[in-house]
Amino acid sequence: MLRAVSRSSQCAARAASTAPAGSQKGPNIVLVDSVRTPFVTSGTLFKDMMAVDLQKEALRGLIRKTGVDYKLIDHVICGTVIQECKTSNIAREAALLAGFPDKIPCHTVTLACISSNVAMTEAMGMLSTGYANAVIAGGTELLSDVPIRYNRKARKAMLGIQKAKTPMAKLQIGAEIVKNLLSPELPAVAEFTSGETMGHSGDRLAATFGVSRREQDEFAIRSHTLAEAAARGGKMSDIVPVFVDGKKPVTVKADNGIRVSTLEKLSTLKPAFVKPHGTVTAANASFLTDGASAALIMTEEYALANGFKPKAYLRGYQYVAQDPKDQLLLSPAYVIPKIIEKSGLKLSDIDVFEIHEAFAGQVLANLNALDSDHFCKTFMGRSGKFGRLDMEKINRWGGSLSIGHPFGATGVRLATHAAGRLKEEKGRYAVIAACAAGGHGVGMLIEAYGK
Amino acid sequence: FRVSAMLSRLSQCRVSHLATPFSRHISMSQTLSAGSVAVERKGDVAVLKMNIQGAKENTLNEQLSSDLRSAIEQVEKDDSVKAVVLMSGKPGSFVAGADIGMLKKAKTVEEAAKLSREGQQQFDRLEKLKKPVVAAVMGSCMGGGLELAMACHYRIAVADKKTQMALPEVMLGLLPGAGGTVRLPKLVSVPNALDMMLTGKKVKADKAKKMGLVNQVIQPLGDGLKPASEATHEYLEKVAIDAARDLASGKLKATKEKGFIEKATTALTTNALMLDNVILKMAKDKVMKMSMGNYPAPLKILEVIRTGLVKGHDEGLLHESKAFGELCKRNETAALMGLFNGSTECKKNKFGQGKEVKEIAVIGAGLMGAGIVNVSIDKGYRSVMLDTNEAGVERGVGQITSQLNGRHKKKRLSLLDKERFMSNLVPTTDYADIANSDLVIEAVFEDIGIKHKVIQQIESVVRPGTIIATNTSALPISQIAKGSKNPEQIIGMHYFSPVDKMQLLEIITHEGTSKEALATATAVGLKQGKLVVVVKDCPGFFTVRCLGPMMAEAVRLMQEGVTPAELDKLTKEHGWPVGAATLADEVGIDVAAHVATFLGQSFGERMKGADGLLKEMIDAGFKGRKTGKGIFVYGSGKKGEKKANEDSIKILQKYKLAPKASVSSKSDRQLRIISRFVNEALMCLEEGIIASPSDGDIASVFGLGFPPFWGGPFRFVDLYGADKLVGDMNRYAAEYGIAFKPCNLLVQYAKSGEKFYK
Secondary structure (H helix, E strand, C coil), rough: HHHHHHHCCHHHHHCCCCCCCCCCCCEEHHHHHHHCCCCEEEEEEEEEECHHHHHHHHHHHHHHHCCCCCCHHCEEECCCCCCCCHHHCHHHHHHCCCCCCCCCCCEEEEECHHHHHHHHHHHHHHHHCCCCCCCEEEEEEEEECCCEEEHHHHHHHHHCCCCCCCCCHHHHHHHHHHHCCHHHHHHHHHHCCCCCCCCHHHHHHHHHHHCHHHHHHHHHHHHHHHHHHHHHHCCCCCCCEECCCCCCCCECCCCCCCCCCCCHHHHHCCCCCCCCCCCCCCCCCCCCCEEEEEEEEEHHHHHHHHCCCCCCEEEEEEECCCCCCCCCCCCCHHHHHHHHHHHCCCCHEEEEECCCCCCCHHHHHHHHHHHCCHHHHHHCCCCCCCCCCCCCEECCCEEEHHHCCCCCHHHHHHHHHHHHHHHHCCCCCEEEEEEEEHHHEEEEEEEEECC | CEEEECCCCCCCCHHHHHHHHCCCCCCCCHHHCCCEEEEEECCCEEEEEECCCCCCCCCHHHHHHHHHHHHHHHHHCCCCCEEEEEEEEECCCCCCCCCCHHHHCCCCCCHHHHHHHHHHHHHHHHHHHCEEEEEEEEEEEHHHHHHHHHHHEEEECCCCCCCCCCCHHHHHCCCCCCCCHHHHHHHHHHHHHHHHHCCCCCHHHHHHHHHHCEEEECCCCCCCCCCHHHHHHHHHHHHHHHHHHHHHHCCCCCEEEEEEEHHHHHHHCCCCHHHHHHHHHHHHHHHHHHCCCCCHHHHHHHHHHHHHHHHHHHHHHHHHHHHHHHHHHCCHHHHHHHHHHHHCCCCCCCCCCCCCCCCEECCCCCCHHHHHHHHHCCCCCCEEEECCHHHHHHHHHHHHHHHHHHHHHHCCCCHHHHHHHHHHHEEEHHHEHHHCCCEECCCCCCCCCHHHHHHHHHHHCCCCCCEECCCCCCCCCCHCCCCCHHHHHHEEEEEEEEEHHHHHHHHEEECCCCCCHHHHHHHHHHHCCCEEEEECCCEEEHHHHHHHHHHHHHHHHHHHCCHHHHHHHHHCCCCCCCCHHHHHHHCCCHHHHHHHHHHHHHHHHHHCCCHHHHHHHHHHHCCCCCHCCCEEEEEECCCCCEECCCCHHHHHCCCCCCCCCCCCCCHHHHHHHHHHHHHHHHHHHHHHCCCHHHHHHHHHHHHHHHCCHCCHHHHHHHHHHHHHHHHHHHHHHHHHHHHCCCCHHHHHHHHHHCCCCC
């Protein structure tokens, strides 16, 4: 940390705040700026686009917003989950479409719902090793369209048809193809190893941690209410409008999934996954979303040298993984104490929490877990409970439940909100935490710039 | 030693699974003092929690029955109670069955029938309760426990591994005696009801829901604010209370309106004409084919189900209790119950924990070696499988892979578990890879020279203190141990093939075997899921020593002109799961000859068989199933048909003996075979080779397929009568000499009228 200070006399004055003890070594890393497309309910406004289009919009928007010269950018990393095989390295295709010079290397990463966190932390690694001075990290998801494949038998027959010599053999293969046409393979919605869908696991998790249906519905309403207020208050300044061509061209300027409802209305909904006694419904779960995001990340020295005013420090990160069945969505509980303590901080030092809302019940279950002696002792080897997070510090601009959750793009959105809220709420430290399929999770520590 | 896979297919192999819930509780019924049913109020719902204090599992004993009766009366009278939830206070056990001790107290058929009657009446009362009763099932729900749940109006079950529903009475030689035969066919289809009652098979929650046995399923919760089982148990209670309330208010209906197809199917499968001519007839044919008519319970079950379906609830119950009473007092029931108790005993480790074993090495990747590895990796042991050549290792890996894949396909094993088990496997041809193994089991060819060489090779790489087990079927362990630097670390572990199906493990100690080696081998065997019988060292140990004379007698019968097919029929009808001729082919004629010669040398005249005949068959290449030709000729394919081998019959004819008319009736022939087995078993007890009659019976039934309804050789003597057996054997001895000389113990029991089981 001291190294960073001594590197540039220019930044010495401003970067009087040094990284907290225990966070990573190397240069100070800053989030210069970040953008996202509007997050749009799948099957609506973006339904005819491709994921690469959205990522292109985000990248182009970021360039426009920051005015950064392409020359300064060393690398582009994007995250995505449901892959369109035409654009398997979607980062490259999007960058080219966004007008980036072909000399900038781009690659794509994936880790379910925290894919763009991976893009950001990998960027941090590139900056730390000195490989790069400026990296763009982003992510995209378009769930309006998913690759639905012919089933394996049909595919095998299709691949075999070229090898068939006689007309009879060709006919046989043709018959095999026809036979299998109507039973396509859908992209997996269930955990590969357990076969359980995330919603089902989330419902069980809520039950495990004693989260009632009412609490879940209330939390969902809270999320929508806060998101609506934030949008109205102009807090969503990271959104770049997307022009959608077509018979009726339209410019999409805002998220379209935010709708504040009443408890009475929500309580009439039937459970979506665990029937008939479950508690997770369509209204207290995040919905399928299309959207993309992008962030410009630099070393502090480089940013200042090139005249940028950073938004926040990216101080450190932590990944965790556990049982993909019973603790599929429990990573925030594991990672929050870890990231805070390894940075030499206390729970009370954290002013802002941005926690990914996969399901209302899942967020509340994680909070209950952190407040449970049994859980903290048994699973985290602590002497007792870590403590309850202050609800006032959590997701005050809404969350994935209301804003939406394009898998590959959410991570950058969390970082943006954390940085934005630090500024607005005059806090110093923010922690973001998110869970992901496979029992994974990530935590990141963000520090206000210039505080 | 290799016994055909067919042995395992017979249902008795399942017997021991059920042993736990039943036999464990015999002593407990008396020790109860505190109330076993707690009534908790949750608003207008009364939650009845069954919890027998101090017991791991709930069993329907006198105390629980009477406490349940008063609890039900209490909630019936209480007008503020609108609905009832019936569950267990123990997360791991709903009700594991009726208390077997109560049956033992019933001295006569009538008393046993009365017991059944009382149970039926109690459950009828519960069913007729005006308030909805929800059974919330978590943990084993077997026998009387399932009958209790079926008498409730709505059933919710947890979809975890421990929650299993079954009517296993048939395995004890009984039938469900508390209304089960009448209620089950109403909840599920007749074929499913038959399947459950005739095989005793266990059904998990998801399957039960599909069948119609339960109305609602709950997926288990993980560990969170409290341990997983407690959390799930509380969740179950909460969901059950909600369901009970909704049933009371009419928001929830216990029975769904049946669709046309369902109605038609039910009508079709429950009318007398259809039952008699198709469904029950087919079931009966199958039962007869499987049991050869040796087991009365399945046939009774068919009769009783018919009465319930055709004549209605009350008639069905009457027939059920009457049949139950009759079955209770049958010899077969005593034998099967004895096997339950015996197998429970054989699941206990009486020798301490021994050395901690993390890694096992198995030398030899043949059918047996790979089988041993198979049952080790899926219990969490890292297991090195070593063979001398790549092809051997590959074959072994293939065997294990297809076994695990088969279980995965049948949904008995998740993808993740399957692959995690495979990750425990270390296939190798390099002895250096076994250096860190805690237990090495050699399963190489039965030749003392090779065994010694392998042991020396093992000892050259492993750490000092490593226990070396030898999987031999006959070679004395003391002789094998002579090749070792540390004979106290040498022990015999005799598995039965196919290892993943056969439940028995015969552990053999020689004079110098250390206590630690015995404890370690036993602990590993039990963890591998085996019934462990520990025997002393002697040629053939217990199992093969008993089998030897029996097989010699089988060969003699063939020499006397009994065709192989006749021999098979003869023995199968007598209750052996595999015919004697087929068994010889499965074992391998060469192996059988090797053992026979060896036993003949060791025990002299008593064991002598037709060595020349077997040698000639081996020379002709007729080594049994593995070579495609033995006593029979085998077609290609996995289950290739078998025909008599004309050439081997020619050899048999060369060694032809004249049958002795006085001892050649069908029953004499059957008795000649079984009596030589029994006599040898008694000698083993006499000599202290086995520790108890129960051990001998378990080893005989689970290792060799001794007719289960006889309960093993010792139970056979009790049930058949020692004096009668001595009389028969003396008749045979008059013709054949020493081979049939009743041993001292048998003669003594014949004189005194003493029994092995009191």
